[in-house]
Amino acid sequence: MNNMTDTKRHGKSILFLLTACLAVVIVSNAAVGSADISAMMVAKITYMGILEGTQNTLSHFVPSIGQSPVWDYLSLTKTWPPKYEVIVLQSRIPRVVLAGLVGAALSTAGCAMQGLLKNPMADPYIIGMSSGASLGASLAMLLGLYVQTTAFVFSILTIFLVYNISRVGRSVPIDTLLLAGIAVGSFLSAFTSFLVYINQSRDHVIFWMMGSFANASWEKVGTSSVMIIAGIILLYRHAWNLNVMLLGEEQAQYLGVNIEWVKRYILLLASLITGAAVAVSGIIGFVGLIIPHITRIIVGPDHRILFPTSTIAGSIFLIMCDTISRIVIPPENLPVGIITAMFGAPFFIYLLRKRRKTIYA
């Protein structure tokens, strides 16, 4: 192990610590709410839920496994009323899991965008995704279409539009991409504002644009999780290329990186996971901007460690913010986007001041 540098060993233990934290955060945050259910009970209910789910799935394929005595050994006595089970398994856990997924998606996509664009201002929305998604959502609400799908489709269409506007021959200059993203974003925002203005029930649209997990469900977890998890794993495979691209595109090409291909691939993946996240939660700002910066300060610029730490830190951060949004003014559910900035920004400013060095390095 002596050829592993200190920072990397350091990074790995931080990653391990964060993963343990995430498990604790999921359970403890699911214990917060109007019905008084202890964290221990949440853990037990969740465990039984997973156990029974596994048993049912397995016996569906091989009936004899379902009869095995192993299940009885593993089971706990249910000391809780059935309605707690419904609250935990059908309301709180899906909500926490969805927040965790969306946090992971936004933070990982933000990390990829900052690395790719070499711009500290970059976040998952920087090249117009949020504007596209908002336009899709407000259009869907006006016309009675399915909001989740329309928002997703619009966000992906926006990226294709921005990409093709910026394309010069076979390459896409980063500066042009950024500017085209901002221009297209403003253009689409104008249409969104117009749609919001003429919509009778404009509260829904505005609420959606602030982001929320109030309507979380296993169905939403199901539709978004495949794309988010697959996208994140595929992005990890480009960690090395992103490291090399931090040296500049010319240097990266001299080192054998097919830069245009990598750029397209990373843009596409980051857009897909962001789109999937936005579709189920609305526009949640700040996570994708700040979490990668914070993890970069702690573990350094190596994407092989920066990516997973950002993913998990993003999950934890958004789960916590969502919990805060539930308890600030009970029983109101504040839009979580308000919380992420209200609590995240001061913390980030603190880090900026404490470090007193350029933050993006």
Add this chain to the structure above:
Amino acid sequence: MLEVKDVCVSYGNRKILNKVNLRAHEGEIVGIVGPNGSGKTTFLKSLAKYLIPDAGSIYINNVNITEMDNREIAKNVAVVSQIVSIDFDFTARDIVLMGRTPYIKGSEKPEDIMIAEDAMRKTNTYEFKDRMVTELSGGELQRVIIARALAQTPKILLLDEPTSHLDIAHQVEILNLVREAADSGLTVIAVIHDLNLAAHYCDSICMLKSGEIVCTGQPETVFTEENIRNTFNIPVEVNTLKSTNSLYIMPLLKRVSKAG
């Protein structure tokens, strides 16, 4: 072996290189000299396929580079660019390992680490392998970048003014390194501004002016007073140093009165 045949390169309508020919063998250092804007850097960039020529072709061991992808090129050609600054907190070792990029799928293997560390020992950078590149001096960073190039285990090494912002001792240190690399079988093409160092270290010289080759050959045949005056528009005197038997080129300057 590197072979360049009638290569023409232009940026838009502006022609930068016009029918450049060159041949370089293993173990040879070819120095590219010429005034600013004569197309030296453009020439190196086209050798690494960063710029695509409008006409002509470039062969590495008889294979046309247009038939190679970026990965294949990077296995054969390593580039040390003019000004490299790295703003990110990677360790020197991380940067040298990046030289293994064309060979790596996913993550580095023990073999890659061995090759990278070997390159670091050759360039005397191993002792600060765990230091951040953002904290290295110009000379140290340049050696790290050369180590990265060597870690590519290339056949051809392209250097663009590798010593331009270094002091005289570090210039010599870097060029000695390059000489060793060439002696171990690499073909080196180096853009060098300092004509004296070029004359001392290069096996042959290729003199460019306005994108065309003025003359190529051994330093003694290229660095004549007439060639240098015509190419750089400055009168010079060329002598031979008694101690090393190498050329010594000095511009003929007007006498300047110095105070004191």
